[in-house]
Amino acid sequence: MYELAFCYPFNSRYFWDGRKTPLNKHWLCIELLNINDFYSHDFDPPYSNYCHSENISNSSIVRFPQLVEIYYIDNTMLCVIKTFWIKIFQRKYKNYYNKKMKYYKNVKNIISRSVYGKWV
Secondary structure, eight states: OEEEEEEEEOOHHHHSSSOOOGGGGSEEEEEEEOHHHHHHTOOOOOGGGTOSOSOOOGGGSOOSOEEEEEEEETTEEEEEEOHHHHHHHHHHHHHHHHHHHHHHHOHHHHHHHHHHOTTO
């Protein structure tokens, strides 16, 4: 089942003592959101509570809630981000729409439509 959550790439330097663990290649689920919090916009990503180091750059933090699938390894809540596919679809459709608009705005096509009509 998919849920909304804030997530961060697990790195043992920030969340643990720096040892290499098998969790380093996974996404850590920091906070789950319920429907009421999401629609009321009463959520704020609490990253400072979970990080032991101030070296986390703001660019690497996922600031928006993601659509995720939750799973557990060693009592640690991890997740797989599913929003990735939505972003790919949006990018593909945006490119398709832009090409279509360029075709309709082409001067030759505008003149052809004005002379012969739309259905020729």
